Amino acid sequence: MSVEFVNPVGVKGKMIAPVPAKVEMEFAEAVERVQQRVRDGTASLATDSEIKKLTFDSQKLVYGNWDKPGPCQYAGCGERSIRRSHTLQRAGPLAAIASTDNHVIAPTLNYARAKIEYARRGLDQASTFAGFCPEHERLFEGFENRGTLQHPREYVLQLYRTVSREAVRTAFDIAHHEKQAETVSAQKTKTLTRLCLAEAAKLVSRYPVLREYQLTPAGMSEELAEWMTVAATDLGQIRAMIGDLQLAIDAIDQGALGAHIHRYVLNGRLPITLSGQSAVNFQLDDEPHRLVLFVTVIPEATRTQILIASRSAHAALLDHHLSSLGLLGPGNGVNADALLGFVEAFLFHGTDHWFFEEAYWKSLPPASRDALLAAVVGDGKLGIDAAPLQILPRSPRFVATRDPLLPARPARKQRHAARRARGWSEHEPLDLQQSYRILAARKDLTLVASRDNYSDDIHVHSKPRRKDGWVFARSIRAGQWRGGWRRVRASRVDPFG
Ligand SMILES: [Zn+2]
Numbered sequence: 001m002s003v004e005f006v007n008p009v010g011v012k013g014k015m016i017a018p019v020p021a022k023v024e025m026e027f028a029e030a031v032e033r034v035q036q037r038v039r040d041g042t043a044s045l046a047t048d049s050e051i052k053k054l055t056f057d058s059q060k061l062v063y064g065n066w067d068k069p070g071p072c073q074y075a076g077c078g079e080r081s082i083r084r085s086h087t088l089q090r091a092g093p094l095a096a097i098a099s100t101d102n103h104v105i106a107p108t109l110n111y112a113r114a115k116i117e118y119a120r121r122g123l124d125q126a127s128t129f130a131g132f133c134p135e136h137e138r139l140f141e142g143f144e145n146r147g148t149l150q151h152p153r154e155y156v157l158q159l160y161r162t163v164s165r166e167a168v169r170t171a172f173d174i175a176h177h178e179k180q181a182e183t184v185s186a187q188k189t190k191t192l193t194r195l196c197l198a199e200a201a202k203l204v205s206r207y208p209v210l211r212e213y214q215l216t217p218a219g220m221s222e223e224l225a226e227w228m229t230v231a232a233t234d235l236g237q238i239r240a241m242i243g244d245l246q247l248a249i250d251a252i253d254q255g256a257l258g259a260h261i262h263r264y265v266l267n268g269r270l271p272i273t274l275s276g277q278s279a280v281n282f283q284l285d286d287e288p289h290r291l292v293l294f295v296t297v298i299p300e301a302t303r304t305q306i307l308i309a310s311r312s313a314h315a316a317l318l319d320h321h322l323s324s325l326g327l328l329g330p331g332n333g334v335n336a337d338a339l340l341g342f343v344e345a346f347l348f349h350g351t352d353h354w355f356f357e358e359a360y361w362k363s364l365p366p367a368s369r370d371a372l373l374a375a376v377v378g379d380g381k382l383g384i385d386a387a388p389l390q391i392l393p394r395s396p397r398f399v400a401t402r403d404p405l406l407p408a409r410p411a412r413k414q415r416h417a418a419r420r421a422r423g424w425s426e427h428e429p430l431d432l433q434q435s436y437r438i439l440a441a442r443k444d445l446t447l448v449a450s451r452d453n454y455s456d457d458i459h460v461h462s463k464p465r466r467k468d469g470w471v472f473a474r475s476i477r478a479g480q481w482r483g484g485w486r487r488v489r490a491s492r493v494d495p496f497g
Pocket of ligand 1: 073074077079132133134135136
């Protein structure tokens, strides 16, 4: 944080005698000395406990306010949401782990003790959020009271609500962090003013008007600014996923998913249900990528279903990520421990929207419960970082499988043959702005883009000057560039490669 020096002439409603320029300059030097001490760490503008208190106040805000009615999450609607919808079905996963008097365990904020604690929550109050207007709430009629998910359409509806909740939550977090940044800045400015006045104490005693000098912060901390940028980008992806899923709700009846969804089934009922979103950064083909993924854990009477999903455009990224965790082998079998580890990591670092079966929660060692509750406030880790503790039950009789929601696609060779038979591409001029961005460095703006109408890959190449001359070519898969530009013969820009 840097500060700007505001001349007291601007203070409203007060007559302020001018100070001699020499004194003003000495005061400016005093301010600079204080800033130097702040920079080298010998003075601090807010103590750890002050920052902690500010952060806690903001937590209070999150727990107190975020489920107030807002705009309906159905893309393009904008009506006010007036109902509390369940993210996780009341009659489904919540009922599956409820105690005999219909309660589950959830994290909550104890205002009096200023601490995140756990509490019993009735099923009617658990997992609700202000998501939809009455008209769009009707999308879930019928689905709401089903005990188990069976038809692919129901999985899509479940994910739709998972993702909608994340959109509401992330939008709230962004607005809220802005407020928090202001509060922290105000606190720091107060301290800074005090330090500066102390530094210039002699001057101030001679010229009391100096007390009226104001020091105002310029810009929020870089860390927070970066968080805001990333969060805003992620919110864009989350909203895009809502759009994808809306299409998917219709598409599913024609046998297409419209979003990238993996379903895992564990042959035992886990004592937990959760839903949430996390992001993964990684390098693939020397390019940086950010994957936003969604997870829902649905316990049923004798098994647990786990949905892991992303936008279709990020399918390749999600698959790459799941492969690296050993969750996407050639067959349908999956290592149950790896799957439970994934859920545990998500429980610690990916979401605070979780519910435990009361009896199981009480059987956990206090240290494990404390660790989970501490993670609710957030430790900056992502849902893919390993969990610090084992929380979920393990059993040698656990078997996990990956069961696709829809019949598997034909093998690669068959796909290629089908594509050749069908004709593979439509030619379209690339959006001009995009072309500028891509080839600005190459000073060559005549680009042709071909979309492979089966894989959705886009092949981009410059126009050859002669028939079968040299061109620069590059592909976009899943909305992201793959590899660098290659110089190839026009005839070798191979759609089937
Ligand atoms: Zn609506």
